[in-house]
Amino acid sequence: MNSLYEQNIKKLEELSIKNGYYMSLGGLLGWDQWVGLPSNGVDYRSEVQGFITSQHFNMLTSKDAVKLIEYFDNNEIKDDIHKSIFSQLKRIQRMPTNLMEQLDKLTVQAQAAWHEAYKKSDFEIFKPYLEDIININKKIAEHSNCNGHLMNGLVEQYEMDLTVEEITEVFDELKVGIIKLIKQIQSSSVKINDIFENLEYEKNDLIDFAKHVVETMGYDSQSGAYGEVLHPYTSTIGPRDCRITANYSNFKNIYGTIHESGHAIYALNSSDKVAKLGLWGGLSGSLHESQALFYEYIIGKSIEFCSYFYPELQKRLPYFKDISLKEYYKSINIVQPYYKRIESDEVTYNLHPIIRFEIEKDIIEEKIKIDDIREVWNAKYKEYLGLDIKNDREGVLQDIHWALGAVGFFQSYTLGNVYGGQYLNTLLKDVPNVYKEIETGNFKPLNSWLKENIHQYGRVYTPTELLVKTTGEKLKAKHYLNYLNKKYSVIYNL
């Protein structure tokens, strides 16, 4: 006969396994929405989606599930895996569902308003909806254990173990370093040609090449699929089923495919033990982003990576025949401040989420008002990036995230890069020849190290737990700054 503790551990496992099944359905519904769902099917699909979400949530917050959490509040769990299931479940049970449903409903109108405002490049149209979104988010934040900063109550939805204070510290150091680097680059005598301006190619050749690249890199097509859609996207549908989509309207979108396959390699690499208990797929937020950005930038835009793949690219896309590897490498790494985050280079990119994070924090904590947002936005773009924002479409309306209700999320992108830099520092100590191997097309040393230190654990550990385990310290800006300075000093001869 099992003890009560053992029985409850079993119940915890069952709940986590079923949670995995609902996540799998959510992944499939998401994937289908991008690649399959016909327009006339949308209305009914939203009913089905709502039903499944409520079934999922009802299961996780049922009387039995609440009792289970109460039991483990008073009976400490000794092992990491079950402790992790317990704390994830507890977080979900604490969520202010009513407020989140309110936010969900509001975003339907807010998205329509954003589209209208974007078309007319007029923030005033979107402003009242943004105000409501901010107000509900404030209430959601108040619901949490905020420890000083109200913004912590929002950030914790995405970063499970980083506080606003910690993020601010990292960002402040990063900001100074990056702005300095940009100024150095701008005064460099090196001027790089944009070889992509007149590029022509057959789309299918690009698609085939992109598949060749990511499969060499380690994306297993037996565990995934490729879709083609406007907005690149990764759908994690099961422990061994993670599908990516891409857009091939532009050559540089190949880096989008590399990015998504980075997400996929992470998501597909949970150990069997972890996968079996429903903890597959990887941690959400900045750690997932870090794995995608790592493959895209730190690996994908390195000279060694280019060196291995460029001859094949030249074979497949005749345009590149007379362009040297060096020209190609420099051109994909041109640094040039640009108003639009998603088309920015590796260096200036980081400032966009920092600006957004600062504005969000100040508005949630009532240091600025909705009416000030446009002015603050434009001033920060001038100060950090030296850009004059010409209109709302280039500025405060540039993407739809706020209209989707996402406040407290933006820092994930830049944090992802910072994680990447810190992991890279340790990777180069553990596997000094990692780039040399990539230059020969061998991604095994890289992938094994990432699996060993990060991927295998699925959703068991928090980002900070993993980071400290592997690198020996909490998140620091310096490693990523060192990486950027070193790489761009060579390119721009600083």
Add this chain to the structure above:
Amino acid sequence: MNSLYEQNIKKLEELSIKNGYYMSLGGLLGWDQWVGLPSNGVDYRSEVQGFITSQHFNMLTSKDAVKLIEYFDNNEIKDDIHKSIFSQLKRIQRMPTNLMEQLDKLTVQAQAAWHEAYKKSDFEIFKPYLEDIININKKIAEHSNCNGHLMNGLVEQYEMDLTVEEITEVFDELKVGIIKLIKQIQSSSVKINDIFENLEYEKNDLIDFAKHVVETMGYDSQSGAYGEVLHPYTSTIGPRDCRITANYSNFKNIYGTIHESGHAIYALNSSDKVAKLGLWGGLSGSLHESQALFYEYIIGKSIEFCSYFYPELQKRLPYFKDISLKEYYKSINIVQPYYKRIESDEVTYNLHPIIRFEIEKDIIEEKIKIDDIREVWNAKYKEYLGLDIKNDREGVLQDIHWALGAVGFFQSYTLGNVYGGQYLNTLLKDVPNVYKEIETGNFKPLNSWLKENIHQYGRVYTPTELLVKTTGEKLKAKHYLNYLNKKYSVIYNL
């Protein structure tokens, strides 16, 4: 304050609506299994599928759901829609779940055994598994209200309101008529050339042409999608989302696309009222098959249909440039007994399911033994079709249905044709110019009539209720026989 009756009617509706959501998920999982699921994702998917199936079934057989059915057992429902929800739910609650789960598990091994047996063309390898499948099916049949024929307990899973006696009566008449027609055709002096033997074409041209045909016919691509897979298949995923797959390895497969889009036109045509209550998608079994076969044969292989589309086909596939419409029409209607059901012509096709139905009935009712099946099969193919079956692969092992556990299902195919013939007889009285309109590319009169009389009702009425409402009589073989005799008398100059 609502009465208890009204409250329970409301509960019935809620259950039906949620049942629709689970059907939608089932449809999506099925579609994904054909067009998206990577091979490494199969194991986990079967866990997810099992979980969803059990959630679905648990909902329909919960204490509350059982109480609801008990209430309506004692309080008659007056309107057709709620009466239909009630009787469908009651049927599900009566199902012998344990036995069906046993059968499900058994079919995993049985399928593997069938593949092995098929490869070696040796029925002996598959026989012990077939024996187990038959035995469980007998138990399932015994669980039902069989009214004399044990086989009724299986047939009712697929035909909700036709008995073995009624089917046998229809089939006996049909068999005599069709065998007579085949003999007449075989002694006709008309010999038709098979123009498809040397056909060459670009696959994409065929795919585009197939889409052109089915969209002209009435399949709305805004409510669907096209997939390409080995086995043609229709996935009904919602009231306005029904997707088809096809195989274009052979020109004649275009009729497969027409067939699947016939299923889809039916499935997409439920009225809003019916769809809202979860009763969308159409009746399973022979009525659904009848709609697909109607578009494929009775419409799609008519001279008027060919006459409208053939010039376009000649434009797109140069092979047909020098072949006349008449040659094309005759060639797609060649009658020639063949051992394989799925590659048979419109006339001889019908005998295959009849043979299978007769064998299944006799084995379930213990008039023949498993050991006799091969001999009985080959004797019937000789008697009805004049064919000498050379080996098990051509004979008793020719398809996987039995290994999938499907016993009591095969009559649906031929019954589908018989329904089609009877509906055609009334259609021609109600809309005498229907074929003339098709000759001009106008499918509206046809589609409106089918929607009005069949499609709009979704799963509200049983096949016989619908048939009697529209044609004034129960299922009869004579109308379909008349149709066949008339059509093939012209083609073969009988």
